[in-house]
Amino acid sequence: MESVRKGFIFSLDAALALIVVIMVGGLLVMYFQVAEPKAGAYAASDRIAEDAAVVGFYLGKDAGQMGLSGTLPSDEFASCSVVYGYEIRVNSTWSSPIEKKYCKGM
């Protein structure tokens, strides 16, 4: 009596394994394609906040007048630059630093 041997190539196990490998590979590729543009946007936020802080300092403008926020925004990502002033109090034994924040959220 002859035994019937089925072909190996198109077994269900092999086909399912191939589909899983393709899906995982595709997910990994998509993840890294999204991560790269976000890095560029973060760097741009740093630059915007820093420029606004320096220009705001020169012209005596606060964050609102420079189009930014004076407090840390609750966005996914935010970048702040801080300018420190110094308030001298007359008739007092202490003085305090003044902190002005210039924050850009994303």
Next chain:
Amino acid sequence: MDKRGQIFSLDFLISLIALTLALGLLIQFAEIKTYNENEELQWLELKGVAETAADLLVSNPDIVCELKDEGGSPLHSLMNCLPHINSLRISQQWMAISADYDCLIETPGAGQQLHPQSYDCKGDPTGSENVYSVDRKVVIFNGGNRYQISKGELEDCLKSDPNCKMYEQTVRLRVWKA
């Protein structure tokens, strides 16, 4: 016993066709990927040159305003402060832009463009495939032909005095492969 041949079985032939198709797709994918990687490498290089140039535009002591004391002695350079166009000094070399690249500095939306007589970055990006633009916020010191600003003039601006000679301006730097 009747032994069937293995090489020309239907199973084998179908798998051969599928394998050839898969190899063809893989080779095509590899070619496209290599092309995309080369394009991305050129873009990243352009981005690096442009962003470094923009950082130097607002920080290089050879370009930005200089603070001086009452005696006229220089104190230090002022980041993000550019002199008026009559005394603006810019060169590609000071912004670390090699001869392989060309650039243009402009002030978007302003009535007066940054076109003093003697500086680089006056190119025309029209027709260039990849152009990278960077906007930086600066103050322009409107002190005539001077790039040096006195402490008194700076203090006028810090206190938002009407006599302040500085005004806010966005400067756009565009860089492309020459």
